[in-house]
Amino acid sequence: MAVDSRSVANIDYTSRDFTGYRSSLLAYAEQVLPEWTSRSPADFGVVMVELFSYLGDIISFYQDRIQDESFLSTATQRSSVVAIAQQLGYQPHTAIPATGQVSFSPAPGLAAPLVLPAGTQVITSYIPALDRPITYETNSDLVIPAYSVPAPQVVALVTEGATQGSRSLALYADTAGEPASTVRVEDIGASDGTKSQVFTLAQSPVLLDTVRIFVDDGVGGTEWTRVQDFLLARESDLIFTAETDDQGVTRITFGDGVNGAVPATGLTIAAAYRTGGGAYGNIAQGSITDLAEAVPGVVVTGSSPMTGGADEESIDQIRVNAPRAYRTQGRAVSADDYADLALQVPGVADARAVVRSAAAVTLFIIGPNHILPSEGQRDTVAQYVQERGLSGVVVNVINGTLVPVNVGSGSLPVLIAVQPRYRRDTVKLAVQQAIQRVFTPPHTTFGSRISISRVYRAIQEVPGVEWAVVQMMARSDMPQSGTADVICREQEIPIVGNIVVTASGGV
Known part of the structure; x- marks a missing residue:
């Protein structure tokens, strides 16, 4: 059968927005319907062309997003980046709670010793930026x-965050001989016996490492084990995943009966977990002032600085670290391998290995948000x-050295000229953020x-900047003059110091 040459149209499939689709469809219409010449927006044919162009534009957008979310370098959603990183064998770090010490003393009138149970909450004063105080919990029972005079002081280790749950659940004794115990839990639903059931935790942000899941038969609870995935699970394994x-919503997923067991129909699913974590928990000495709920005869008398808190690993940092973890494959041969392996340990955001002899490797590490890891983290x-x-x-682990870099000073500020019709204060703030x-x-x-x-390029990319002059950039431990490049040693990381900017022009 002969093909009508008019039915063949050269549609540009790379032009995938509304305007491109509209132009291509109208051009095609000129070939197959030459008698239709109206291009009025009120014409029904034009309305239909624009409708299909609109739908095509939406579909093209989602096609592009799906493609971009499939690659580590172009994905924008955190869930996509984390999933790709896990495929490469890298587990991004979640938020880390701050830790420290709090001192308690008996109040006058306490005639007998008193036990503060583990999980007793202490708080700071009200913090306007958070619209709440920060809560910490004791790690163990405290007597x-x-x-007496003078009043004795008892020191307890505390961790930022709060334990969730509204009832106590009795647990069955396990096969390892551990005695039965109770745990505070939150009921998150009941099993309906279907495959791959999903339950949602009510509170956030959840510290994933603290999540415990129990299946309650009404007499006692059986604890299931958290895993990263169901890939190697058997049908009888009592496991779940938490993501x-x-x-910020955390979901619990059970197996499908082939990879991981399915909870029996009608049984209650309960969760024990803590919320918290983040750099906001790093507070100064003496900031913890009171018990969250008053305990007669006990007062808070002091606290150490709270340290070690860090936000979850950023998307940009995951893009850098995930390929490094994949390259290492769980073994260290070269110096880079030793540094890449360190990234697998929670609380390590960056690492550098230095080899000075054939029998020793020195690892310099740093935590998220440039937090210095604790001695325990270094040992781990x-x-x-x-x-x-x-x-x-032999592997030796040492904290990296942070080197503040000052850009501009009171006598030698960074000078910027603001273009007309741009607000001077807004551009100045944007320049400071760009330098940071x-x-x-x-x-x-x-x-x-x-x-x-690099600094000039960051400044010039700010909308509204006419020109800029950086009069001084130097390490804080060097003379504060000149604009030479800042060079760091192998164990040093440059961080922003003082930024002084003077703006002129604009409005």
Whole structure:
């Protein structure tokens, strides 16, 4: 059968927006319907063309998003980036709660010792930026002695966050011989016996490492085990996964009867977990002032600085660290392998390995938000990497050195001219933020070199900047003059110091 040449149209399939679709459809209409010449917006044919163009534009948008979300370098949603990282064998770090010490004393009138149970909450004063106080909980039971003169002090370790749950659940004794106990839980639903059931935790942000799930038969609870995925699970394994989506909602997923067991129909699903975590928990000494709920005879008398809190790993940092973890494959041969292995330990955001002899490797590490890891974290990193390193090689772990870099000073500020019709204060603030971003991960790492041209480029990219002059940029431990590039040693990481900007022009 002959093909009518008029039915063949050269549609440009790379033109995938509303305007492109509309133009292509109208051009095609000129070939197959030459008698239709009206192009009035009120014409029914034009209305239909624009309707299909609109739908095509929407479909093209989602096609582009699906494609972009499939690659680590272009994905924008955190859930997509985390999923790709997990496929590469890298588990991004979740938020980390701050820890420290709090001192308690007996109040006058406490005649007998009193036990503060683990989980007793203490709080700071009201913090306007958070619209609430910060809550910390004791890690273990604490005995407060009877009052005497001078009043004794008892120190407890505390962790930022709050335990959730409204009832106590009795647990069955496990096969390992552990005695039966109780735990505070939140009921999150009942099993309907279907495959791959999903339940939602009511509170957020959830500290995923604290999530415990129990299946309650009305007499006692049986604890199930959290896993990263169901890939190697058997049909009888009592396991679940816990994931937090882009909106901060944490969902619990059970198996499908083939990979992971399905909870029996009608049984209550209960969760024990804590909320909290983040850099906001790092507070100064003496900031914890009271018990969240008064305990007669007990007062808070002091607190140490709270340290170690960190926000969840940023998307940009995951893009850098995930390929490094994949490259290592769980073993260390080269110096880079030792540094990449350290990234697998929670609380390590960046690492640099330095080899000064054939029998020793020195690892410099830093935590999220440039927080210095604790001694316990350093020991954990050393043990983890040592087990995967070459035989006979000793791994030493040391905190990296943070080097503040000052850009501008009172006598030599950064000068910027603001274009007409731009608000001077707004542009000035944007310039300061642009300079700060130059010194934030993943743009900086161990041994970074911060060139003056990079700072100029960041400033010039701010809308409204006419021109700029950086009169001074220097490490805080060097003379505060000149604009030479900032060069860091292999164990040093540059961070932003003082930024002084003077703006002129604009409105």
